Amino acid sequence: FACEWRMDEALEELIPTGEIDPLIVVGIANGQGSRCFEYTPWFDSGVGCGGGGDSYLQTVRDVLIPEVDRRYRTKTGPEHTYIGGSSLGGLISVYAGYEYDETWGRVAGVSPSYWFADHRMFEYAQAQPMPDLAKLYQDMGDGEGGSADEEIGRAHV
Numbered sequence: 001f002a003c004e005w006r007m008d009e010a011l012e013e014l015i016p017t018g019e020i021d022p023l024i025v026v027g028i029a030n031g032q033g034s035r036c037f038e039y040t041p042w043f044d045s046g047v048g049c050g051g052g053g054d055s056y057l058q059t060v061r062d063v064l065i066p067e068v069d070r071r072y073r074t075k076t077g078p079e080h081t082y083i084g085g086s087s088l089g090g091l092i093s094v095y096a097g098y099e100y101d102e103t104w105g106r107v108a109g110v111s112p113s114y115w116f117a118d119h120r121m122f123e124y125a126q127a128q129p130m131p132d133l134a135k136l137y138q139d140m141g142d143g144e145g146g147s148a149d150e151e152i153g154r155a156h157v
Helices: 008-013 053-071 088-099 116-127 147-155
Strands: 081-086 106-110 135-139
Touching: 053 088, 081 088, 088 106, 088 116, 088 135
Parallel strands: 081 106, 106 135
Antiparallel strands: none
């Protein structure tokens, strides 16, 4: 969406040195114009899009993950299945950790767009039980949509 993360280069350095175990990274492309729909669990009337996040996550869970498991020698189960993204990808990843914690064991939300749908993620997180995750990582700079974004950290994380 915004830049190249250089994930492949980082893994090519870290795996051979033993700093991390070998892993498979699946980057999911989204259609131009569908990013806002796929990466958000709610419609945002101010932005004029959103709400397809559950369908997107169910497709990843029910179609993509089984296909990756079929094609490659994978370790299965939430303890070996992670999700992460940035911006709206960070939002849908953190949401996935709450809503589908039986699928993902670790979640990374990098600069998650918690401002989306009038900061609805805060209300959602506070109303949910603590997700059963090994790790929930989030980070953001100080210009990430307002200081209220740090409130998600106080909700459960």
